[in-house]
Amino acid sequence: MTLDGLALVFLWIAGLIVLSRLVDRLLVRTLPPYLYHAMILPGVAVHELSHAFACLLTGARVLEVKLFSKNGGYVKHTRSRLPVIGPVAISLAPLVGGVLVIYVIAYLMDYSGIGLLDPERPYSAVQTIWAFLSANALRWHFWAFLYLMISVAASLGPSDQDLKNSVIALIVLAVILAALIMASDLVASWLDVPARPLLSGLNIALFLLVISIVLVGPFYLLRRRLT
Numbered sequence: 001m002t003l004d005g006l007a008l009v010f011l012w013i014a015g016l017i018v019l020s021r022l023v024d025r026l027l028v029r030t031l032p033p034y035l036y037h038a039m040i041l042p043g044v045a046v047h048e049l050s051h052a053f054a055c056l057l058t059g060a061r062v063l064e065v066k067l068f069s070k071n072g073g074y075v076k077h078t079r080s081r082l083p084v085i086g087p088v089a090i091s092l093a094p095l096v097g098g099v100l101v102i103y104v105i106a107y108l109m110d111y112s113g114i115g116l117l118d119p120e121r122p123y124s125a126v127q128t129i130w131a132f133l134s135a136n137a138l139r140w141h142f143w144a145f146l147y148l149m150i151s152v153a154a155s156l157g158p159s160d161q162d163l164k165n166s167v168i169a170l171i172v173l174a175v176i177l178a179a180l181i182m183a184s185d186l187v188a189s190w191l192d193v194p195a196r197p198l199l200s201g202l203n204i205a206l207f208l209l210v211i212s213i214v215l216v217g218p219f220y221l222l223r224r225r226l227t
Helices: 003-030 033-058 085-108 124-136 142-154 160-183 185-226
Strands: 062-066 074-077
Touching (some): 003 033, 003 085, 003 160, 003 185, 033 062, 033 074, 033 085, 033 142, 085 160, 085 185, 124 185, 160 185
């Protein structure tokens, strides 16, 4: 991995967080409260369980897990035993957990045709999204798949508190990784192994978030026009 590659990873993560929060805001402002909660129910469960699993991996003790409530879910936990990496892992775990769930559901429901967005050709996104939607729209389980994907995609992004807990540690981690890449070609090659599938997963998640915006956006604009 090069410094440019590291910057690209963090850029994709930032873009994914922004789009995920945008999709969530669109759903909040488009749907009645009971439909909104029903819409994001699977995504909230994935989000909170990802936090809990990251706690176990980093040595933080889970005190309470709440998946479903009026105000959404939450996980109460003690501090992680791993400095720097622990808080980042716990706060950003829904990104990894959400992408993993998207992979598994797409595989089980035979949606291997999910396209990748090319950042160097933004206009090709329209063709890619149209091809995916038109190829699958008549499949009876496509809409169940889309519901699950939008729900998980809208819950990928960390909450305000998660960002507050992780932003400084994330900057420190980025500096450490940059120093390791500059110091050793061997370390850089090791980091390249997890970076490639990570970028691929982030790209697919981004594709699904763009589809979510395309589908939900018109309803948001219609409701805004009528109110």
